[in-house]
Amino acid sequence: MDWGGIDPVILVATLMASAVPILLAALGETVVERAGVLNLGVEGLMVIGALGGFVTAVHTGSPVLGFVGGAVSGALLSLIFAALTQVFLANQVATGLALTLFGLGVSSLGGQGYNGIKPPATGPLLPEALGDLPVVGPILFGHDWVVYFSILATAVTWWVLKATRAGLIIRAVGESHEAAHALGYKVNRIRLLCIAFGGAMAGMGGAYISLARVPQWVDGITAGAGWIALAIVVFASWRPWRVLLGAYLFGGISVLQLNLQVAGSGIPVEYLSMAPYLITILVLVLMSSGRGRAAVGAPAALGQNFHASR
Amino acid sequence: MLLQVEGITKAYPGVVANSDVSFSVGAGEVHALLGENGAGKSTLVKMIYGLVRPDAGRMELRGEAYAPAKPAEARRLGVAMVFQHFSLFEALNVAENVALGMENPPPMKELAARIRAVSEEYGLPLEPGRMVGDLSAGERQRVEIIRCLLQEPKLLIMDEPTSVLTPLEVEILFKTLRQLAREGTSILYISHKLEEIRSLCDAATILRRGRVVATCVPRDRTAREMAELMVGAALKTPERRKAALGPVALGVSGLSVESPIPFGTSLKDVSLVVHRGEVLGIAGVAGNGQDELLLALSGEVRAEADRVRIEGHAAGHLGPAERRRAGLVAAPEDRYGHAAAPDMSLVENALLSGAVRKGLVAAGFIDWGATRAFAQEIIAAYDVRTPGPEVAARALSGGNLQKFLMGRELMQGAAVIVINQPTWGVDAAAAAAIRQSILDRAAEGAAVLVISQDLDELLEIADSFAVLNEGRLTKPRPVEGLTMEEIGLMMGGAHGMEVAHHAG
Numbered sequence: 001m002d003w004g005g006i007d008p009v010i011l012v013a014t015l016m017a018s019a020v021p022i023l024l025a026a027l028g029e030t031v032v033e034r035a036g037v038l039n040l041g042v043e044g045l046m047v048i049g050a051l052g053g054f055v056t057a058v059h060t061g062s063p064v065l066g067f068v069g070g071a072v073s074g075a076l077l078s079l080i081f082a083a084l085t086q087v088f089l090a091n092q093v094a095t096g097l098a099l100t101l102f103g104l105g106v107s108s109l110g111g112q113g114y115n116g117i118k119p120p121a122t123g124p125l126l127p128e129a130l131g132d133l134p135v136v137g138p139i140l141f142g143h144d145w146v147v148y149f150s151i152l153a154t155a156v157t158w159w160v161l162k163a164t165r166a167g168l169i170i171r172a173v174g175e176s177h178e179a180a181h182a183l184g185y186k187v188n189r190i191r192l193l194c195i196a197f198g199g200a201m202a203g204m205g206g207a208y209i210s211l212a213r214v215p216q217w218v219d220g221i222t223a224g225a226g227w228i229a230l231a232i233v234v235f236a237s238w239r240p241w242r243v244l245l246g247a248y249l250f251g252g253i254s255v256l257q258l259n260l261q262v263a264g265s266g267i268p269v270e271y272l273s274m275a276p277y278l279i280t281i282l283v284l285v286l287m288s289s290g291r292g293r294a295a296v297g298a299p300a301a302l303g304q305n306f307h308a309s310r
Numbered sequence: 311m312l313l314q315v316e317g318i319t320k321a322y323p324g325v326v327a328n329s330d331v332s333f334s335v336g337a338g339e340v341h342a343l344l345g346e347n348g349a350g351k352s353t354l355v356k357m358i359y360g361l362v363r364p365d366a367g368r369m370e371l372r373g374e375a376y377a378p379a380k381p382a383e384a385r386r387l388g389v390a391m392v393f394q395h396f397s398l399f400e401a402l403n404v405a406e407n408v409a410l411g412m413e414n415p416p417p418m419k420e421l422a423a424r425i426r427a428v429s430e431e432y433g434l435p436l437e438p439g440r441m442v443g444d445l446s447a448g449e450r451q452r453v454e455i456i457r458c459l460l461q462e463p464k465l466l467i468m469d470e471p472t473s474v475l476t477p478l479e480v481e482i483l484f485k486t487l488r489q490l491a492r493e494g495t496s497i498l499y500i501s502h503k504l505e506e507i508r509s510l511c512d513a514a515t516i517l518r519r520g521r522v523v524a525t526c527v528p529r530d531r532t533a534r535e536m537a538e539l540m541v542g543a544a545l546k547t548p549e550r551r552k553a554a555l556g557p558v559a560l561g562v563s564g565l566s567v568e569s570p571i572p573f574g575t576s577l578k579d580v581s582l583v584v585h586r587g588e589v590l591g592i593a594g595v596a597g598n599g600q601d602e603l604l605l606a607l608s609g610e611v612r613a614e615a616d617r618v619r620i621e622g623h624a625a626g627h628l629g630p631a632e633r634r635r636a637g638l639v640a641a642p643e644d645r646y647g648h649a650a651a652p653d654m655s656l657v658e659n660a661l662l663s664g665a666v667r668k669g670l671v672a673a674g675f676i677d678w679g680a681t682r683a684f685a686q687e688i689i690a691a692y693d694v695r696t697p698g699p700e701v702a703a704r705a706l707s708g709g710n711l712q713k714f715l716m717g718r719e720l721m722q723g724a725a726v727i728v729i730n731q732p733t734w735g736v737d738a739a740a741a742a743a744i745r746q747s748i749l750d751r752a753a754e755g756a757a758v759l760v761i762s763q764d765l766d767e768l769l770e771i772a773d774s775f776a777v778l779n780e781g782r783l784t785k786p787r788p789v790e791g792l793t794m795e796e797i798g799l800m801m802g803g804a805h806g807m808e809v810a811h812h813a814g
Binding site: 172 | 360361380381382393397398399400401402406409410411415
């Protein structure tokens with residue numbers, strides 16, 4: 001099979017891998033936003049995770065430890081956001097934007113000297129024979145472990161939010177922090193934990209870029225993936241399986257765009273590069289306009305700080 | 311004795327919320343906590359429920375020392391609480407809401423079955439799978455009550471439970487509470503509705519400025535006596551000066567408006583007229599279109615030009631500023647964020663609604679001198695307790711801010727005044743003052759439309775009376791000669807509420 005120089009099997013297989021960073025980050029942000037916190041610092045968290053993961057992997061020689069390092073550095077940076085917004089009640093939007101700028105700056109500083117180094121490779125998880133099967137091979141069996149992990153993470157996030165008491169409490173806190181407080185839940189503590197989880201997921205997503213996608217260290221390596229992750233959360237109306245769908249859709253567009261460039265399509269490259277961002281803007285406008293907000297199920301307390309008075 | 315409270319004291323920076331409060335509640339007793347807003351009732355019950363810790367004093371529950379560190383502990387020891395606001399989650403369903411208030415909720419399926427069982431037993435029908443956002447106020451309260459009952463409490467605390475209910479719903483609630491008391495559950499009942507307390511409660515503790523000032527048996531006192539104990543002074547009843555009705559100043563015909571509020575109620579074919587010199591009272595349980603009616607009248611939601619007429623001129627298509635110019639001022643219910651910009655000063659807030667009618671803006675420039683004078687005039691006329699007009703609106707207590715906001719609208723000399731909940735959260739003395747000034751404006755020839763959930767208030771000040779029910783307005787009727795039964799029928803609303811005939 002071949003569509004104008006593009007093999008659909010390869011296309012699907014690549015988009016699954018290319019969607020991993022935004023999928024992980026968007027899943028984390030989904031939980032954060034379900035708890036009522038708007039963390040616009042995902043981009044900064046991802047880029048710090050990319051650096052943290054890269055450095056850890058290079059020094060330990062273990063890609064798995066690299067992902068752990070990425071998650072830890074993302075979580076640590078997100079704790080700054082948590083402290084500012086949950087303890088000092090700083091404005092979430094401003095703090096999140098600052099976090100992005102801070103993350104980009106710090107990663108650029110810390111990444112000096114890591115340019116041009118190759119990290120230990122993250123190879124396919126399953127035996128190569130499976131990956132060589134026609135069609136299903138590359139799509140189902142040919143991936144590294146993080147791709148499977150990201151799908152598993154979607155399922156777990158969905159199940160926790162839907163069916164567990166912890167998920168119910170997270171949703172309750174995001175719906176009405178006053179009511180949750182009145183019932184005796186520690187609103188700010190629950191949100192803090194959600195923010196740390198979101199940071200870890202974004203960090204891991206970032207690490208996947210620097211360890212598996214690129215794989216090397218470049219300044220500003222995430223190139224806007226964090227913003228796309230934020231858009232996907234809204235696009236998915238805060239539901240994990242739709243986040244997966246959104247990530248694959250957005251991942252697919254960016255892969256297709258590269259493939260079309262290679263295949264020498266008649267459409268100018270610039271339009272294709274623009275496409276994911278244009279769709280992001282369109283989706284954001286459509287879903288956040290007027291009555292849409294509640295209709296699509298936005299957490300009612302999203303972006304509002306909580307201070308327990310009396 | 312089930313609960314004994316001795317010498318409880320709690321101070322916040324600048325205020326003593328409770329000072330040396332002592333009282334006790336017997337098993338199966340319905341005990342009232344009475345007091346004005348800010349008297350310390352809520353703080354007191356929050357300490358009993360473990361949300362707030364007392365600075366001094368001790369409590370005993372069933373003869374044992376009782377000092378809950380958190381609500382979960384209070385719930386475990388058999389203390390449950392039904393809140394006035396803020397403890398339901400609109401986007402979650404009934405069963406999830408109930409589960410959040412329980413220590414160890416059973417799996418959802420079992421919980422749903424138990425919710426059904428308990429709701430049957432107490433005659434409070436509820437469907438566990440429904441979204442709370444879609445429920446009426448009465449049904450929401452049932453969710454709260456059932457959440458408490460599932461834990462078989464020994465002491466049930468109810469914080470102003472009837473403020474959002476129709477008279478019929480109140481009756482059903484009282485039957486349920488009496489049934490609970492008969493079964494041995496003690497009830498601590500907070501309210502400032504004195505007639506309710508007289509009909510329901512066995513004993514009352516009256517608080518004023520954080521201290522216990524009296525205890526009494528409500529049945530043996532008149533409502534007026536208790537009110538005076540609460541306020542600590544003789545009460546003045548607003549005087550009505552009968553003015554002849556003038557021409558129609560506000561006319562609404564066939565107004566239908568989509569609600570811009572999530573989970574809101576759309577207005578359906580609302581028609582009414584208000585004459586100069588007339589006060590039209592609109593009753594109804596919260597969430598039946600009150601906010602939407604205010605938005606449609608103030609001009610925040612627009613309609614076809616002919617639907618709303620101010621002094622005979624079509625105004626349905628006009629925005630708020632244009633309607634002010636045409637002679638209609640409006641005071642919404644939500645003080646923080648809708649009626650006032652909380653972080654702006656009183657002067658700035660006075661400008662926001664007074665600019666058009668008071669001529670505070672000339673050639674695009676603000677006349678701060680005149681604005682400050684206007685703010686000061688309001689502060690003086692309405693006895694607003696504030697250090698000065700430059701204070702942020704947020705810094706005022708709810709009652710004081712309400713006085714300021716009422717004054718701001720009432721002092722603009724408008725032909726039509728629309729007010730949603732004029733005395734919500736305001737203490738008795740200030741409420742009387744606000745009602746008096748509403749009557750005064752009407753006597754001077756203004757047409758006033760008051761939306762309120764306080765029936766007594768409406769009956770006190772209104773000349774004619776109508777009810778909003780699910781976005782529909784009943785035909786306005788003169789207040790004179792209107793009986794409680796007729797009002798109850800107009801309000802309807804208590805769908806399918808029946809107290810089960812429970813043996814015992």
